[in-house]
Amino acid sequence: MLVILSVAKNLGIVWNFEVEVETVFGEGILKGLAETARNFLGSYVSKNRLTTVQYPEERLPQIEAYRNFPFLVYDGEDWQQGLRCVSCFICEKECPPKCIFIEKSTDKKPDAVGKPQFYPTVFNIDISVCMSCQICVEVCPFDAIKMDTDFELSTGNRFSGLLWDKKHLAKSNEHYHKIHPTEAAAVDAQLAADRAKTAAKAKAAAEAKPAAAPATPPPVPAGSEK
Amino acid sequence: MIAATEPVRILSKSPTDDGEGQFLEVSMGPQHPSTHGVFRMDVVLDGERIVKLKPVFGYLHRNHEKIAENETYLGSMPYTDRLDYFCSLTNNWAYALAVEKLAGIQVPERAEYIRIITAELTRFQNHAALIGFLTQDMGASGTPLMYAFRERETILDLFESLTGARMMCNYMRFGGCRVDLPAGWLDHAKQFAATLPRFLDEFERLLATNEILMARTQGVGVLSKEFAVNAGVTGPILRASGVNYDLRKVDKYGIYDRFAFKIPLGEHGDTYDRYMVRLLEMRESLNILNQALKDIPDGPIVDPKTKIRGFKPKPGEAYGRIEAPKGELGFYLISDGTPNPYRYRVRSSCMMNLTVLEELCIGRNVADVVVILGSIDIVMGEVDR
Ligand code: SF4
Ligand code: SF4
Numbered sequence: 001m002l003v004i005l006s007v008a009k010n011l012g013i014v015w016n017f018e019v020e021v022e023t024v025f026g027e028g029i030l031k032g033l034a035e036t037a038r039n040f041l042g043s044y045v046s047k048n049r050l051t052t053v054q055y056p057e058e059r060l061p062q063i064e065a066y067r068n069f070p071f072l073v074y075d076g077e078d079w080q081q082g083l084r085c086v087s088c089f090i091c092e093k094e095c096p097p098k099c100i101f102i103e104k105s106t107d108k109k110p111d112a113v114g115k116p117q118f119y120p121t122v123f124n125i126d127i128s129v130c131m132s133c134q135i136c137v138e139v140c141p142f143d144a145i146k147m148d149t150d151f152e153l154s155t156g157n158r159f160s161g162l163l164w165d166k167k168h169l170a171k172s173n174e175h176y177h178k179i180h181p182t183e184a185a186a187v188d189a190q191l192a193a194d195r196a197k198t199a200a201k202a203k204a205a206a207e208a209k210p211a212a213a214p215a216t217p218p219p220v221p222a223g224s225e226k
Numbered sequence: 227m228i229a230a231t232e233p234v235r236i237l238s239k240s241p242t243d244d245g246e247g248q249f250l251e252v253s254m255g256p257q258h259p260s261t262h263g264v265f266r267m268d269v270v271l272d273g274e275r276i277v278k279l280k281p282v283f284g285y286l287h288r289n290h291e292k293i294a295e296n297e298t299y300l301g302s303m304p305y306t307d308r309l310d311y312f313c314s315l316t317n318n319w320a321y322a323l324a325v326e327k328l329a330g331i332q333v334p335e336r337a338e339y340i341r342i343i344t345a346e347l348t349r350f351q352n353h354a355a356l357i358g359f360l361t362q363d364m365g366a367s368g369t370p371l372m373y374a375f376r377e378r379e380t381i382l383d384l385f386e387s388l389t390g391a392r393m394m395c396n397y398m399r400f401g402g403c404r405v406d407l408p409a410g411w412l413d414h415a416k417q418f419a420a421t422l423p424r425f426l427d428e429f430e431r432l433l434a435t436n437e438i439l440m441a442r443t444q445g446v447g448v449l450s451k452e453f454a455v456n457a458g459v460t461g462p463i464l465r466a467s468g469v470n471y472d473l474r475k476v477d478k479y480g481i482y483d484r485f486a487f488k489i490p491l492g493e494h495g496d497t498y499d500r501y502m503v504r505l506l507e508m509r510e511s512l513n514i515l516n517q518a519l520k521d522i523p524d525g526p527i528v529d530p531k532t533k534i535r536g537f538k539p540k541p542g543e544a545y546g547r548i549e550a551p552k553g554e555l556g557f558y559l560i561s562d563g564t565p566n567p568y569r570y571r572v573r574s575s576c577m578m579n580l581t582v583l584e585e586l587c588i589g590r591n592v593a594d595v596v597v598i599l600g601s602i603d604i605v606m607g608e609v610d611r
Contacts, residue, residue: 028437031431039373096302135304
């Protein structure tokens with residue numbers, strides 16, 4: 001029962017798009033239904049028409065650049081000793097919602113390469129406030145804080161369960177290599193280059209003035225991890 | 227006894243009709259699924275017809291502007307993601323543009339191209355999702371929305387592999403972008419762009435000539451040219467009313483003057499025109515996207531002179547604006563030479579567009595309000611800030 005009528009005239013409206021004005025009534029609906037049917041039947045034959053996966057049994061591969069919450073990188077085996085963070089407070093100051101809390105040590109302890117450094121006695125991130133913006137990562141001159149990719153973080157305690165301390169935040173450099181291989185390789189290369197440069201400088205300084213103490217390494221310019 | 231407030235009346239007598247018809251005051255929202263977020267409309271009904279409509283917003287107010295005045299310039303960038311959370315990359319761009327104007331920073335060529343590519347992808351996915359939601363509001367429950375989201379997911383995958391996040395991208399920086407395109411990203415994007423015409427045809431066939439859709443949208447919520455201009459409406463809604471005003475052509479910000487693209491215009495300013503303008507804008511976005519993907523040069527992605535920390539622009543003021551998918555999004559900044567802006571103001575396209583809601587709805591049925599609101603395309607994150 002298809003009645004030919006001009007929909008435009010019927011409604012007293014004309015419009016200036018390149019769509020057909022004169023249609024068989026019901027044709028547009030049928031066209032749309034044909035499209036739906038094509039997609040429905042297509043989902044049985046074509047993989048890319050069937051786009052959902054049954055999480056958590058099935059998982060899509062993780063995208064490398066994905067970021068979620070920050071973690072503290074440590075070198076070597078011992079997380080206490082190997083933390084790269086020297087507690088400079090830069091990330092605490094730059095974090096937009098101010099969810100990082102740091103307390104600096106009064107003494108220096110040797111880090112993973114044996115250089116005496118300050119270390120954070122307390123390093124807390126309140127991940128219920130953190131908005132995963134990555135600004136702490138960008139501003140840290142020591143490549144000490146990076147973004148993790150773990151997203152299954154539900155906890156029974158919304159206070160202490162979401163306030164992560166130093167121990168919870170510390171993750172090894174291997175972990176960093178596993179989740180962001182390209183970025184971690186670039187960071188390692190940069191760090192090695194910096195270390196070689198400071199070593200060379202210290203050596204030159206030692207040769208020129210044997211009594212002088214080795215200069216503290218200049219901070220890596222922010223943003224150099226790119 | 228002194229009543230602190232006016233007594234709440236459910237039924238009120240019509241002041242004009244002298245007992246003829248009774249008006250019913252209904253509060254639509256803020257938890258109504260059709261209000262696209264926490265948005266309330268106080269409507270006065272005469273039967274099924276709208277007599278008065280008062281938009282009430284502020285439920286999602288989170289003090290963005292004041293917070294930004296206490297943040298560093300960079301610190302506000304992740305907050306701009308959360309304005310219109312569908313289009314974080316264009317929000318980033320508008321803010322970056324304002325700061326770049328303020329501090330006189332140049333953007334390298336490659337970064338300009340990346341900005342255009344991401345902005346047009348953002349526009350594409352915004353319009354696709356909007357059409358999905360609009361038709362959902364009309365009762366086409368799910369199908370168009372799911373088709374739109376299928377493409378949107380792929381775009382978000384592209385965003386994620388570039389910026390690390392699907393929606394809260396925090397990607398643009400003053401003088402460029404945060405990271406360069408990862409290896410293979412351009413090829414992925416090109417492959418994806420090649421599949422989009424098929425999607426657009428499908429999407430158009432799905433609904434554009436659907437009689438029910440036409441009956442529900444043609445002649446509904448007519449916004450006249452004059453009223454649209456006077457109310458400060460911008461974006462696809464303004465263009466659906468036939469006003470040829472697109473900042474990409476008017477301001478030529480970034481490098482939009484290098485691309486050939488057309489501005490789709492409506493004629494009647496009704497809901498159907500707003501729907502069609504968006505459908506056609508998606509094609510033009512794709513057009514720009516293809517040109518940008520073809521021409522993108524190699525080079526640096528950020529001005530090496532700009533600092534991440536200790537950024538202090540000289541005292542002055544600047545207004546940066548772009549054609550966001552929903553209209554003109556502008557950031558007005560005043561610097562007093564300190565690391566924090568003295569004044570930070572967002573000119574939100576959604577909020578300005580929302581002001582015409584009453585005009586569009588009066589005399590229509592309740593069901594049309596839902597459709598009209600859907601066609602205005604609001605995101606409460608930006609309306610309330
Ligand atoms: S900026 Fe880096 S080194 Fe400084 S306190 Fe933060 S994590 Fe530690
Ligand atoms: S990701 Fe952003 S919000 Fe989270 S701790 Fe780092 S700077 Fe703060």
